[in-house]
Amino acid sequence: MLSLHAIFPHYTRAYYIIANMNDATxxxxxxxxxxxxxxxxxxxxxxxxxxxxxxxxxxxxxxxxNGIRPPSRS
Known part of the structure; x- marks a missing residue:
């Protein structure tokens, strides 16, 4: 069975970005x-x-x- 990520590889990344944007907002x-x-x-x-x-x-x-991992949370 194909996963959603296999069918739409950018979907999970986009979902992650949107979910985190809402958290940040x-x-x-x-x-x-x-x-x-x-x-x-x-x-x-x-x-x-x-x-x-x-x-x-x-x-x-x-x-x-933008794919850059910040060095820390502070």
Whole structure:
């Protein structure tokens, strides 16, 4: 029996990319929400930390989608 990957070799890669994009999008959104809460509470420093984390998540997602393995999660 043929697998889906054998019939559509790019399908599983595309599915992986889309699934991870959704994960990254949710992570980025969560960081933006935390940044907004920090700003509302007058904590600009924490808001900047959240913004940097969101940028890191976006960069990591971009690298992974382009076949580049990031050196670490930090």
């Amino acid at each position: 949710h992570e980025i959104q969560r960081e933006f929400e935390q940044a907004q809460k920090a700003r509302t509470n007058g904590n600009e420093g924490q808001a900047r930390v959240c913004a940097r984390r969101a940028a890191g998540i976006a960069i990591r997602d971009y690298l992974l989608r």
